[in-house]
Amino acid sequence: MIEVLAAGPYATVQDLGRPGLAHLGVPRSGAADAPSLRLANRLLGNPEGLAGIELTFGMARLLFHDGAWVALAGAPVDSAAGMGAPFWVAKGRELRLGMPEWGLRTYVAVRGGIAVEPVLGSRSTDSLSGLGPEPLRAGTLLPVGRPEGVISVDLAPPPGPRPAVLRVTPGPRDDWFVPDALAGLCARPYSVSQDSNRVGVRLSGAELVRAKEGELPSEGMVTGAIQVPPSGQPIVFLADHPPTGGYPVIGVVREADLPVAAQLRPGDEVRFTVRPAR
Amino acid sequence: MIRAVGEHGLLVETGSLELSHRLDAALRADRPAGVVEIVAGPRTVLIVAPRANHGRLRAHLAGVIAQERDKGDATSADAAVMTIPVVYDGADLESVAALAGISVDEVVSRHAAQELVVGWLGFAPGFAYLTGLDPVLETPRLDTPRTSVPAGSVAVAGPYSAVYPSASPGGWRLIGRTSVRVWDVTADPPSLFRPGVRVRFQPA
DSSP: OEEEEEOOSEEEEEOSOOTTOGGGTOOOOSOTTHHHHHHHHHHTTOOTTSOEEEEESOOOEEEESSOEEEEEEESOBOOSSOSSSOEEEOTTOEEEOOOBSSOSEEEEEETTOBOOOOBTTBOOOOTTTOOSSOOOOTTOEEOBOOOOSOOOOOOOOOOOOOOSEEEEEEOSSGGGBOTTHHHHHHHSOEEEOTTOOSSEEEEESSOOOBSSOSOOOOEEOOTTEEEOOTTOOOEEEOTTOOSEESSOEEEEEOGGGHHHHHTOOTTOEEEEEEOOOO | OEEEETTTEEEEEOSSHHHHHHHHHHHHHTOOTTOOEEEEOSSEEEEEOTTSOHHHHHHHHHHHHHHHHHTTTOSGGGSOEEEEEEBOOOTTHHHHHHHHTSOHHHHHHHHHHSOEEEEEEOSSTTOEEEEOOOGGGOBOOOSSOEEEEOTTEEEEEBTEEEEOSSSEEEOSEEEEEOOOOSBOTTSSSSBSOOTTOEEEEEEO
């Protein structure tokens, strides 16, 4: 059992989410920076999809009621242990994690995984719909699952911050905007707004001007979609995005760049570059 | 027309809810390899297939669309109708009647007379936009949404009706309540509603 002594600004349990239920109004959810959760699990010999803890801006304190192997990935936090390699936390010891040096979301994986009760096949907290476990707070007790397999990877060099550039595939609704809107999206950096969350990265910068008036009938949305509300300020959808939406999507961020988007902090600058569809 | 949605999505323009539902049903009955999500909307169907060959999938979709378009109107009529018993005692029943210029009894009879069809789901898990509402009952959403609407509340807003699947904030006008659990995370499937399901409300 792991006892949360402090959760930091926002911390949740996340696995790889609830794919396949969008038609029932269920967001995919799951780790915002999924490759980092997968890496932390691999370091421990866990299946990649086991649940871990997703910290936002670090600052957590976790008390281990039993000894456990732990690995950290994603935004590098100040800790006694270090990133990208498994380490042992002894029974009764506390793991203290500081503020990330860069990035936003840090993943704490435990050998055996966090074993809270799954909902619709996933242990993820969905911040939009409220499915899954409550966000962590002081006093939350997290059960740990039974380890399987062996720890076969001993080190993954932690990457540095990646350039905050998001490659975009145009469409499906770029034709709802004036012809040079995509060029405008890419011309100057946008700034990440304070009200960004697991639903999306809200941006402020050049206004994306619509060519078509009226309402777009609600349609299915994907992670990475750049949705443009009437304000003309884009939102990049992350893991907890609504499954359907009615604002036009000017482009979609490439999957490989979703972890970059998930690590953007309020105040960061980010650029877009267009990568045409194949 | 089929539009690319990023690297993994294809958005089929069906142009109608009816064709969206038929395409959705056909793809669910015979799911192409690699397809993870099929999301019907009022004029579109989104297909997400991360590991699939999209060239092949586009060709397959074009075939299914042509086939479903040619079928005419015959298909959905034989599907079963789901009956939802409703106690019509909602907090906004009188305001809906006043806005429509009819009696409360007529609101009830008009709401229960029409067969509705689940258009699509969104807003919250299990929240279905039911289409086919009697146009007389079309009313704007509340100016100030309620902070909490109980699960099972039956409501109208614009051209739609809905059953709140779980307690949530909401701005729709409440006309009644049902004891039917339309959303249950322990059930498989968790939602009674999915796109294309036909629904009739019945005064309880």
